[in-house]
Amino acid sequence: MPRLTRLTPDTAVGASRDLLAELASRHGRLGDMVSTMAHSPAVLGGYLQLSRAMGRAKLDRKVSERISIAVQTQQGCGLCLDAHISAARALGVDEDEIDRAREGTSADPAIAAIVALALQVYREPTSITDEQIDALREHGFGDRAIADVAGVVALNILTGSFNLLAGLTPGGDRDA
Structure with missing residues (x-):
């Protein structure tokens, strides 16, 4: 059972709202993890930046x-x-x-x-x-x-x- 609630672009505030709106517009839906990470714009933003950066990793x-x-x-x-x-x-x-x-x-x-x-x-x-x-x-x-x-x-x-x-x-x- 989830311990934290999911947020949406409508329920999130500030930077998290903007990040979720951008993700929803690009992908059409939001998964549980990013929707829940939105409680902390620092965590969500850090995850998105590190994830994008590792997409350019040299490792196969x-x-x-x-x-x-x-x-x-x-x-x-x-x-x-x-x-x-x-x-x-x-x-x-x-x-x-x-x-x-x-x-x-x-x-x-x-x-x-x-x-x-x-x-x-x-x-x-x-x-x-x-x-x-x-x-x-x-x-x-x-x-x-x-x-x-x-x-x-x-x-x-x-x-x-x-x-x-x-x-x-x-x-x-x-x-x-």
Whole structure:
């Protein structure tokens, strides 16, 4: 059961009203998460900016979705996990790789290494080593892709923790 109410462009005020009106005009409908985030224009605006920025990430979307699956499995946001599994499937990630992502790994050593890094960024970033970053470079990841991992993790922390706080669960709109 949601803990916070959804807002609409008619019920929101100030900056949140403007943000929701813009989203509604572009997309036609508003999902549960953004409608609920509108209680805080700072949170909604920050989410929208980070989400747009990460849309320009260097990481391949299939890799990014596997990172998101791994992080959301740890964080426990069912709404986000379902959304990222659905996105991974739409991108052609097979079920075995989705299962591996839920376990924090991959059959591909390069993807396994970057997913492992993402989980370290999520759980204990102080444990990241120079050797680990060098190994990612040997797998072909450049500094930009490696840096993008922090953004993907941050976006997942924001959406997952917000959905858990707000009591948003699978079965409603999926805009995580």
